[in-house]
Amino acid sequence: MASLRQKGFEGNIVLVGDEAWLPYQRPPLSKKFLAGELAAERLYFKPPDFYAAPNIDVRLETRITAVDRGQQFVVTAAGERIAYDTLVLATGSRVRRVGVPGSDIEGIHYLRSIDDVSRIRSNLDAARNVVIVGAGYIGLEVAAVIRELGHGVSVVEMADRVMSRVVSPVVSDFFRAEHEAHGVRFLLSTALEAFEGDTRVEAVRTSGGHALPADLVVAGVGIVPNTELAASAGLEVDNGIVVDAHCRTADDDIFAVGDCTSHPNDIYGRRIRLESVHNALEQAKTAAANICGEDVEYSQVPWFWSDQYDLKLQIAGLSAGYDEVVVRGEPERRSFSCLYLRDGVLIACDAVNAPRDFVQSKDLIAARRRIAAERLADSGVALKDLG
Numbered sequence: 001m002a003s004l005r006q007k008g009f010e011g012n013i014v015l016v017g018d019e020a021w022l023p024y025q026r027p028p029l030s031k032k033f034l035a036g037e038l039a040a041e042r043l044y045f046k047p048p049d050f051y052a053a054p055n056i057d058v059r060l061e062t063r064i065t066a067v068d069r070g071q072q073f074v075v076t077a078a079g080e081r082i083a084y085d086t087l088v089l090a091t092g093s094r095v096r097r098v099g100v101p102g103s104d105i106e107g108i109h110y111l112r113s114i115d116d117v118s119r120i121r122s123n124l125d126a127a128r129n130v131v132i133v134g135a136g137y138i139g140l141e142v143a144a145v146i147r148e149l150g151h152g153v154s155v156v157e158m159a160d161r162v163m164s165r166v167v168s169p170v171v172s173d174f175f176r177a178e179h180e181a182h183g184v185r186f187l188l189s190t191a192l193e194a195f196e197g198d199t200r201v202e203a204v205r206t207s208g209g210h211a212l213p214a215d216l217v218v219a220g221v222g223i224v225p226n227t228e229l230a231a232s233a234g235l236e237v238d239n240g241i242v243v244d245a246h247c248r249t250a251d252d253d254i255f256a257v258g259d260c261t262s263h264p265n266d267i268y269g270r271r272i273r274l275e276s277v278h279n280a281l282e283q284a285k286t287a288a289a290n291i292c293g294e295d296v297e298y299s300q301v302p303w304f305w306s307d308q309y310d311l312k313l314q315i316a317g318l319s320a321g322y323d324e325v326v327v328r329g330e331p332e333r334r335s336f337s338c339l340y341l342r343d344g345v346l347i348a349c350d351a352v353n354a355p356r357d358f359v360q361s362k363d364l365i366a367a368r369r370r371i372a373a374e375r376l377a378d379s380g381v382a383l384k385d386l387g
Contacts, residue, residue: 001056002046003288012055014082016074018063021114022048027277029117030141031307035149036121040114067233069251086253086291089241090284091226093259093275098133098219102195108217111138120218127151127215131204133192135162137306138220140175144308146218147182154185154212156192156204166304166315168325168338171350178309187212223275225260238262240273245297247287255291257283266299267366268318268347276304301362314358317348317365326376329354337361344370360384 001013001023017023024043032038051058059076066075073081095110097103109120124130130146132139135157147153155162161172162179176186191207195217204212227237235249236242240262247255247263258280262273279302286298306313311334322340329336337357340348345368349361360383364371371386 002050003285004291005053007288007292007294009288009292010055011085012057014057014059014084015051016059016062016064016076016082018061019113019115020061022046022051022058022060024114025277026112027305029114030111030138031145033114034111034117034120034142035145043114064229067229067254069233069254072253084253086255088287088291089230089249089254089256089260090258090280091229091241091256091260093223093225095219096222096224098192098221100192100194102197102201105195105197105201106199107197107201107215108195108219110219111142112223120216123216124149124151129154129213129215131156131212131214131217132220133204133217134220134222135159135186135188136165136220136222137163137304139218140179140308141306142218142220143179143184144182147179147184148309152185153183154187154204155179156187156190156206156212158189158191160189162186162188166319167313167350168319168322168340170325170327170331170338171313171352174331174336174352175308175311175313178311182309223259225273227260230256230260238271242271245299246290246295247283247298248290255287257287263298265302267301267368272302272318274302276302278303301365303358303362312353312355314351314355315348316351316358316361317346319348319350322347324373326373328357328377329379339376341371341373341376344372346371346376357383363387 023045028038063077064074065077073083075081095112110116129152132143132155135155143153143155162176163172194205195201196203196205201214201217204214225240227241230241231237241256241260243249243256243261243263245264247257249256259275262271265272283298286296289296301317304315319340322342324341326339335353337354338350346364351358364387375386
């Protein structure tokens with residue numbers, strides 16, 4: 001919406017969302033907002049008066065149930081038809097829910113929205129023992145906040161290390177040690193079997209015969225792209241709504257952006273679906289530019305970040321498929337980077353309290369530089385000087 005106006009679009013814009021809140025940032029939900037350091041209104045991308053401008057119609061707590069591509073209108077759950085010339089699907093994603101026995105009793109929470117966090121916080125004061133299911137970004141960020149608030153925290157994870165999908169064992173081991181130093185207990189290589197309690201969770205039963213006392217559970221076991229609306233409209237879906245480099249679907253009048261999309265990336269030579277703020281914002285800018293008649297393609301180095309205690313993990317690129325890891329700096333000093341190579345080419349960087357490496361690695365990744373491991377490991381030479 002903001003990008004359309006910046007590009008000079010003066011037509012009518014209808015914004016439809018199924019939450020009660022104006023568009024807001026989600027990353028702080030598992031960090032400062034959960035910790036009680038931010039009010040909900042401070043999460044907004046734009047202040048409320050931005051949406052009061054002429055030719056903007058905001059429909060909150062409204063769900064779109066169908067798209068009629070032939071007649072070019074969408075249908076709300078209440079049966080209202082809203083016509084469009086151009087439609088942008090920014091349907092995002094939803095949490096993946098656990099399906100073990102007892103998963104419907106009180107005290108089991110997920111974290112995806114402002115309302116989710118408000119429910120967690122309202123139940124947190126009375127909770128002595130908190131169990132986190134899943135040791136990904138969200139699980140560990142929640143564990144850090146809740147531990148700093150003084151509650152006992154146990155983390156249950158099926159994999160044999162934390163953040164196993166996205167970082168190397170070096171980074172996993174570092175973060176596990178940091179959490180354990182703060183008093184977090186880990187049960188790795190451990191499957192969830194059931195939640196126990198009559199009307200409210202009292203324990204979490206896992207493989208190996210463990211029964212963890214639990215007054216509150218937060219499950220963070222991944223997200224699922226919201227592609228059902230696109231699929232029902234006959235648009236191609238393959239681990240996301242399939243779009244081209246212009247963020248356009250197979251229908252010239254429908255664009256899609258954000259977590260819900262599968263898009264081409266020239267740097268990695270394949271289609272990817274990204275769960276990141278950077279991707280959502282940049283795809284939105286790309287779609288807006290093309291709607292306004294420009295010819296703009298989107299292909300950038302993905303990046304992500306995670307705040308845990310006083311540690312900032314910044315990730316540039318995608319490390320999947322790496323065959324060599326170079327450690328730059330010293331983990332013992334709590335400032336280092338892991339650089340990932342495939343066939344000698346730099347494909348990703350995990351920077352822990354090392355913002356310079358994070359920033360400078362992006363250009364090397366985009367250029368697909370082939371750099372000797374010993375040169376990357378020399379922290380006395382800036383990465384920008386290796387290009």
